[in-house]
Amino acid sequence: MFNTLSVLIKLDLQATRRWFEKEAIWKFLIALAFLSVMIGVGLLIYYFSLFYFKYLSEFEVYGDLTIGYVLRATILIIAWIGILSSFIGTLTFLLSPNKVTDNLVTLPIDPLNIISWQIVKTFVLNLSLFLITIFPLALSYFSGRNISLADSIFRSVSVLLILSLLVESLGSAFAYIIANSIKKKEGPLYLFGAALVFLLGTILVYFIIFPGRLDILSEIEIENFAGVFNNLPLMRSCFIANSLTGILENGFGTHYLSIASVTSLLLIMSILIQRMLFITSWQQVRLDLNLPKLKIIPTKVLTLNLIKKDILSILRSPKELGYGIFLFLMLIIFLSLFARGIEVNRIPTRFTSSAVVFSWFWLIFYSGTYIIRLVFPLMAREGRTRWWLFSLPIKTARLVESKTLAGLLISLPLLLVGFIEWSLSPIGTPNLYLLASGSLVIIWLALSLTLIGMINPDYTLGDDPEKVSTGFAGLTALGIVVLAGTALSYLINLSAKGDISLSDSLGMLFIAGLATLAPLLLVALRSTEKHTVEV
Amino acid sequence: MNQLAILHVENVSKSFGKLHALRSVSFDVRPKEIYALIGPNGSGKTTLINNIVGLLKPDNGEITIAGIDINQKPITAKALLGYVPDNPANYPFLTGMEFLYLTARLKHLSQAEIDKEVGRLKDIFPIEDVLNTPMAGYSRGSLQKTAFLASLLGDPKLLVIDEPVVGLDPLSIKIFGEKLQQFSKSGGSVFLSTHTLTFAHKYADRVGIIHEGKLIHEVGDPKKVDLEKMYEKEVHTAYV
Numbered sequence: 001m002f003n004t005l006s007v008l009i010k011l012d013l014q015a016t017r018r019w020f021e022k023e024a025i026w027k028f029l030i031a032l033a034f035l036s037v038m039i040g041v042g043l044l045i046y047y048f049s050l051f052y053f054k055y056l057s058e059f060e061v062y063g064d065l066t067i068g069y070v071l072r073a074t075i076l077i078i079a080w081i082g083i084l085s086s087f088i089g090t091l092t093f094l095l096s097p098n099k100v101t102d103n104l105v106t107l108p109i110d111p112l113n114i115i116s117w118q119i120v121k122t123f124v125l126n127l128s129l130f131l132i133t134i135f136p137l138a139l140s141y142f143s144g145r146n147i148s149l150a151d152s153i154f155r156s157v158s159v160l161l162i163l164s165l166l167v168e169s170l171g172s173a174f175a176y177i178i179a180n181s182i183k184k185k186e187g188p189l190y191l192f193g194a195a196l197v198f199l200l201g202t203i204l205v206y207f208i209i210f211p212g213r214l215d216i217l218s219e220i221e222i223e224n225f226a227g228v229f230n231n232l233p234l235m236r237s238c239f240i241a242n243s244l245t246g247i248l249e250n251g252f253g254t255h256y257l258s259i260a261s262v263t264s265l266l267l268i269m270s271i272l273i274q275r276m277l278f279i280t281s282w283q284q285v286r287l288d289l290n291l292p293k294l295k296i297i298p299t300k301v302l303t304l305n306l307i308k309k310d311i312l313s314i315l316r317s318p319k320e321l322g323y324g325i326f327l328f329l330m331l332i333i334f335l336s337l338f339a340r341g342i343e344v345n346r347i348p349t350r351f352t353s354s355a356v357v358f359s360w361f362w363l364i365f366y367s368g369t370y371i372i373r374l375v376f377p378l379m380a381r382e383g384r385t386r387w388w389l390f391s392l393p394i395k396t397a398r399l400v401e402s403k404t405l406a407g408l409l410i411s412l413p414l415l416l417v418g419f420i421e422w423s424l425s426p427i428g429t430p431n432l433y434l435l436a437s438g439s440l441v442i443i444w445l446a447l448s449l450t451l452i453g454m455i456n457p458d459y460t461l462g463d464d465p466e467k468v469s470t471g472f473a474g475l476t477a478l479g480i481v482v483l484a485g486t487a488l489s490y491l492i493n494l495s496a497k498g499d500i501s502l503s504d505s506l507g508m509l510f511i512a513g514l515a516t517l518a519p520l521l522l523v524a525l526r527s528t529e530k531h532t533v534e535v
Numbered sequence: 536m537n538q539l540a541i542l543h544v545e546n547v548s549k550s551f552g553k554l555h556a557l558r559s560v561s562f563d564v565r566p567k568e569i570y571a572l573i574g575p576n577g578s579g580k581t582t583l584i585n586n587i588v589g590l591l592k593p594d595n596g597e598i599t600i601a602g603i604d605i606n607q608k609p610i611t612a613k614a615l616l617g618y619v620p621d622n623p624a625n626y627p628f629l630t631g632m633e634f635l636y637l638t639a640r641l642k643h644l645s646q647a648e649i650d651k652e653v654g655r656l657k658d659i660f661p662i663e664d665v666l667n668t669p670m671a672g673y674s675r676g677s678l679q680k681t682a683f684l685a686s687l688l689g690d691p692k693l694l695v696i697d698e699p700v701v702g703l704d705p706l707s708i709k710i711f712g713e714k715l716q717q718f719s720k721s722g723g724s725v726f727l728s729t730h731t732l733t734f735a736h737k738y739a740d741r742v743g744i745i746h747e748g749k750l751i752h753e754v755g756d757p758k759k760v761d762l763e764k765m766y767e768k769e770v771h772t773a774y775v
Binding site: 302305306309312313315316317384385386387388390391392393394395 | 588589590609610611613614616618620623624625626627628629637638640641642643669682685
């Protein structure tokens with residue numbers, strides 16, 4: 001079994017190596033930039049939590065308990081996001097036929113190999129997510145405590161590994177059960193059922209972390225504090241987040257062995273379920289899924305028809321829709337919990353501008369990721385259908401116009417996230433200003449990234465938009481998002497501190513947006529004109 | 536230039552780096568004519584077609600459709616065209632019927648015209664049930680038929696078809712050929728490339744042989760000659 005698995009893993013490594021062969025220096029630089037972004041995010045979390053934990057440790061009993069609570073809450077949130085990520089990753093894999101897996105299925109190999117191959121890939125992805133979120137948080141927790149560096153790393157890595165395996169086991173098994181249950185007629189029911197489970201789960205996570213009792217904690221006597229605190233839902237020992245925090249707090253012990261045993265058991269059960277259901281799930285892909293159909297309503301407006309086509313290309317593709325829902329939910333979960341966290345902890349004034357900038361940057365970063373994944377490849381996705389699109393009697397300007405507007409429409413749900421974020425957030429700076437600035441930047445990102453995606457689209461990757469987003473052009477676009485996000489966060493920081501007026505700040509955003517969009521539009525028009533005749 | 540020509544190709548050359556894909560190719564396709572281009576793999580058939588439909592721009596030469604230069608006035612020229620590529624990959628998330636409606640809309644047809652045309656076209660091949668399913672599950676033949684139906688929308692004056700019968704069953708090939716003949720009788724012209732000599736022999740009014748980017752021979756009435764022998768002879772001579 002391990003021979004086949006190692007061949008499959010080598011296949012992925014080979015593909016990565018091949019990717020670096022062309023334009024190696026640029027790709028290396030982009031990969032380096034991407035790595036720097038990840039390290040930057042990790043450092044941001046590290047320093048933010050370090051300052052916050054130091055501030056909390058000024059209050060003896062209350063401070064330590066609150067730090068423990070923050071750790072548990074973060075692990076629970078990240079675990080929930082991880083389960084969601086594994087579920088959607090596996091479900092989209094099962095619902096989107098691909099030739100590589102087709103070929104593997106026809107070969108005389110145990111499905112266990114294919115499953116393990118997928119598990120390894122999702123495990124690595126989850127691990128990298130946890131490495132930039134939980135790892136810096138854990139390190140900032142250990143800072144100033146009497147724990148050796150080796151022990152700190154051992155405890156943190158243990159938590160990362162257990163958590164990665166745990167979320168992978170739960171998310172993937174659930175995805176297999178759903179994919180296998182999708183039958184022609186009941187298909188939408190199962191999908192909506194799964195979405196409902198995750199929505200209810202998210203609400204449950206919210207109330208576990210922020211129960212009503214949390215608000216009265218500041219009003220009760222200090223001697224009763226620990227008693228009430230330890231009875232909060234998140235502190236109950238049955239929660240895995242509690243056991244994992246136990247590893248961080250106490251290191252190796254019985255709780256370590258018990259959570260490791262539970263994880264191993266869940267992993268074995270998950271693999272057995274996946275092995276049992278893999279072939280039938282894969283065969284299921286070939287059936288015509290009775291997913292909700294959205295009719296193209298014929299309209300006289302040419303552009304509107306092209307926009308509808310592009311929107312349908314997302315709504316009717318399980319993979320694209322899955323990614324969209326995942327990123328959207330992740331953004332909502334993260335920002336709403338963060339905003340509520342600030343409110344519950346009654347963040348001190350000196351942290352207000354940092355909290356504003358932190359949540360503002362995350363909103364832009366996640367929005368950028370969503371747009372790069374779904375909107376940026378809109379032109380490249382025409383790869384195999386250029387023959388049709390470019391042989392139609394339509395002006396190039398129409399094509400550019402339709403793609404840009406489609407990109408904007410697909411990005412509109414992000415404005416809703418901004419609205420939720422700033423409505424819930426109790427932080428000092430006027431929320432209306434944050435809503436306006438956030439919306440302006442999201443609209444700018446949607447328009448500019450759609451246009452950048454049209455400048456030099458890689459049509460050869462049209463069948464796999466994920467590769468367009470993670471390819472050379474996609475990573476360059478991500479670099480632009482990070483640069484723009486950093487520069488704009490600085491501007492927001494100045495506004496939050498009152499160094500520049502809010503109207504001036506909005507004016508600057510507006511003018512900078514227009515000044516960058518105009519040349520991008522011209523270049524995209526020229527480039528598309530060139531592509532329509534130089535295929 | 537032949538004023539009567541629907542498709543006029545004059546001294547068209549196209550190179551990709553050091554590869555000369557087309558070398559001064561000239562020919563006309565007249566009204567009501569089916570012109571078949573035959574030639575070995577890599578001889579330049581698809582490159583020529585891509586130049587004709589505006590997907591490539593020739594390095595030299597001129598291509599006009601009903602007197603309109605495809606590179607000077609692409610929108611007007613493309614409105615006169617119907618095109619079916621060699622491998623008509625399509626939007627997997629749309630049904631065939633949705634694709635036909637979308638194409639008709641983008642060819643500026645009114646709602647009444649769309650209903651009438653789609654209603655007429657969907658009966659050409661017995662694939663109405665298939666047309667109502669997403670194209671993700673289509674066989675190559677079904678994709679080919681759907682693309683062919685789409686090319687007929689909007690009353691084109693010229694059909695340009697790359698390898699029309701690859702992937703089609705014998706009955707569909709017959710329907711396809713007859714439909715092309717019917718189209719040409721009603722005033723349209725067809726320019727197609729094919730490897731299937733029997734198809735060219737049976738349905739084409741004229742045949743051109745292309746080899747290494749050059750049009751080496753034209754046959755006035757392929758029904759009167761042994762096309763297979765002539766093809767072998769011409770290509771062999773060109774090789775030598």
